[in-house]
Amino acid sequence: MQVKQCLPESPMHKLLDQIVQMTGYRPRLLVVDDDPVTVAILRMIFERKIDIVSAATGTAAMAQCHSARPDLILLDINLGEEDGFDLCQHIKRQPDLAGIPVIFITGSHAEEDEVQAFKLGAVDFIRKPISPFIAESRVVTHLALQLQTALLKRVAHSDGLTGLKNRRTFDEELERDWKECARTGWPLSVIMIDIDYFKQYNDNYGHLAGDACLRRVASVIHAALCRPSDCAARYGGEEFTCLLPSTDFKGALSVAENIRSCISALAIAHRDGATAAQIVTASIGVASCYPSADAGWLDLLAAADHQLYRAKDSGRDRVCG
Ligand code: GH3
Ligand code: MG
Ligand code: MG
Ligand code: MG
Numbered sequence: 001m002q003v004k005q006c007l008p009e010s011p012m013h014k015l016l017d018q019i020v021q022m023t024g025y026r027p028r029l030l031v032v033d034d035d036p037v038t039v040a041i042l043r044m045i046f047e048r049k050i051d052i053v054s055a056a057t058g059t060a061a062m063a064q065c066h067s068a069r070p071d072l073i074l075l076d077i078n079l080g081e082e083d084g085f086d087l088c089q090h091i092k093r094q095p096d097l098a099g100i101p102v103i104f105i106t107g108s109h110a111e112e113d114e115v116q117a118f119k120l121g122a123v124d125f126i127r128k129p130i131s132p133f134i135a136e137s138r139v140v141t142h143l144a145l146q147l148q149t150a151l152l153k154r155v156a157h158s159d160g161l162t163g164l165k166n167r168r169t170f171d172e173e174l175e176r177d178w179k180e181c182a183r184t185g186w187p188l189s190v191i192m193i194d195i196d197y198f199k200q201y202n203d204n205y206g207h208l209a210g211d212a213c214l215r216r217v218a219s220v221i222h223a224a225l226c227r228p229s230d231c232a233a234r235y236g237g238e239e240f241t242c243l244l245p246s247t248d249f250k251g252a253l254s255v256a257e258n259i260r261s262c263i264s265a266l267a268i269a270h271r272d273g274a275t276a277a278q279i280v281t282a283s284i285g286v287a288s289c290y291p292s293a294d295a296g297w298l299d300l301l302a303a304a305d306h307q308l309y310r311a312k313d314s315g316r317d318r319v320c321g
Contacts, residue, residue: 002202006178007131010137010139010140012140012141012144012202013140013144015144015148016049016140016143016144016147017049019144019147019148019314020147021194022151023147023151026049026050026051026148027049027051027072027198028049028050028051028052028068028069028070028071028072028137028148029042029046029050029052029071029072029074029143029273030053030054030055030061030064030065030068030070030071030072030073030074031043031052031053031054031055031074031105031288032054032055032056032058032061032075032076032079032084032087033054033056033073033074033076033079033105034057034072034076034078034079034080035073035076036058038076038105038128038130039054041130041132042074042105042135045130045132045136046136047136047150050139050143053068053139054074055069056079056080057080057082058079058082058086058090059085061073061092061320062074062087062090065091065097065100068096070100071100071143071146072092072100072101072102072103072139072143072146073099073101073102073103074103074104074126074230075087075088075103075104075105076104076106076123076281077103077106077108077113077117078105078107078108078308079235080145084104084106085116085117086119087122087123088104088117088120088121089100092121092253093121096316098121100146101122101124101142101145101146102120102121102122102123102124103122103123103124103125103139103142103153104117104122104125104126104305105126105127105128105130105135105297106123106125106126106127107128108127108129109127112149118185123142124138124142126138131295132242140233143287145151156168156314157169159212159233159234160212160213160216161215161217161234162214162218162220162234163215163218163231164218164221164222164232164233164234164240165231165232165234166233166234167233167234167235167236168231169231170231170235173212173231173243173314174190174243174297174301175297177243178228178291178297179246179293180245180293180302181246181290182291182292182293182314183290184246185290186245186246187246187247187249187288187289187290188243188244188245188246188247188288188289188290188297188300189243189244189247189248189249189251189252189286189287189288190241190242190243190244190252190286190287190288190300190301190303190304191234191241191242191244191252191256191259191283191284191285191286191304191307192235192239192240192241192284192286192301192304192307193217193221193239193240193241193242193256193259193263193283193308194233194238194239194240194281194282194283194284194286194308194312195213195214195217195238195239195263195280195281195282196281196282196283196312196316196317197270197272197316198210198213198237198238198280200270200272201213201280203232203272204270204271204272207281213268214234214238216266216268217240217263217266217280217282218232218234218240218261220259220262220265220266221240221242221263223262224255224258224259224262225242225244225255227244227246227247229246230242230243230245230247231243232245233257237297241304242255242259245307247288248288249286249287249321250287252286252288252321253286253319253321256284256286256319256321257319259282259284260281260284260317260318260319262285263280263281263282264277264279264281264317266279266280267279268280277317281312281316282317282320283289283308283312283316283317283318283320283321284307284311284319284320285304285306285307285308285310285311285319285320285321286304286307286319286320287300287301287303287306287307287321288300288321289303289305307320307321308320
């Protein structure tokens with residue numbers, strides 16, 4: 001079968017190209033079909049722009065979902081002994097896979113199958129024999145929307161200057177970790193970090209140098225956290241916060257001391273007369289507690305903030321808790 005590659009570029013093609021160019025990310029499509037000819041045709045249509053992985057059975061498809069993390073799934077209804085509808089239901093029940101859009105691709109022309117596909121959460125329905133133009137248009141449309149949504153989520157959750165999480169995300173994670181620690185009985189710790197005499201740094205070296213300094217400090221804070229559940233955020237201005245679930249006070253103090261010494265070790269010159277060390281330093285407050293369902297997390301933040309002010313008052317470049 002001859003597949004035309006010179007199809008007109010739609011706004012959705014342009015959107016997909018822009019996102020791919022901006023992120024350097026190549027989208028990945030999982031084709032679940034027991035017919036090798038269909039898989040070969042889809043490969044011909046898409047492989048120029050999109051990585052294709054395939055599976056002929058439900059078990060292989062689940063394995064591909066977990067290992068290849070596709071951005072979109074094209075799913076046949078009649079998979080030999082197996083049923084594509086059952087597989088779709090199974091995928092949609094798994095929280096980490098439920099967000100992957102599914103398009104059914106089938107020889108069935110029955111309206112009730114199309115209705116059933118949408119009821120199960122599919123985003124589209126493509127009929128065989130495949131029309132390359134229609135298949136490409138539908139896949140590109142849903143891929144572009146999926147990648148755009150992922151990009152917007154990333155932007156909404158992160159701080160534009162440093163790439164750390166932003167304050168809104170920190171607050172959401174704090175609320176979630178508070179509930180989780182209240183349920184499990186584990187401790188929860190908060191670290192608050194504030195760069196010393198940063199106003200003078202900006203005044204002396206300029207705002208662009210100030211921004212570069214914030215990025216370097218953010219990267220050592222990020223590197224100092226070792227568990228996947230730990231969270232580092234830019235709380236605002238030159239203030240950063242870390243959230244350490246399942247970490248007690250002693251553990252949090254040692255993480256905080258490591259962050260303080262790593263910031264000093266950057267040895268970013270700060271010669272303004274105010275700082276004894278003549279380099280950029282930070283003051284840090286630490287607070288820990290055992291969350292309970294009937295208490296709020298605001299007290300934990302207030303306690304870390306109080307310790308940060310103690311660190312400032314007692315000479316800066318130190319950790320208090
Ligand atoms: P202290 O040791 O008491 O913390 O003094 P400070 O000068 O660090 O604190 P202050 O709150 O007076 O000043 C914070 C400064 O941080 C003021 C502001 O210009 C700077 N700042 C906040 N956000 C940014 C930013 O995004 N980029 C840059 N370059 N500077 C920022
Ligand atoms: Mg089939
Ligand atoms: Mg401050
Ligand atoms: Mg400061």
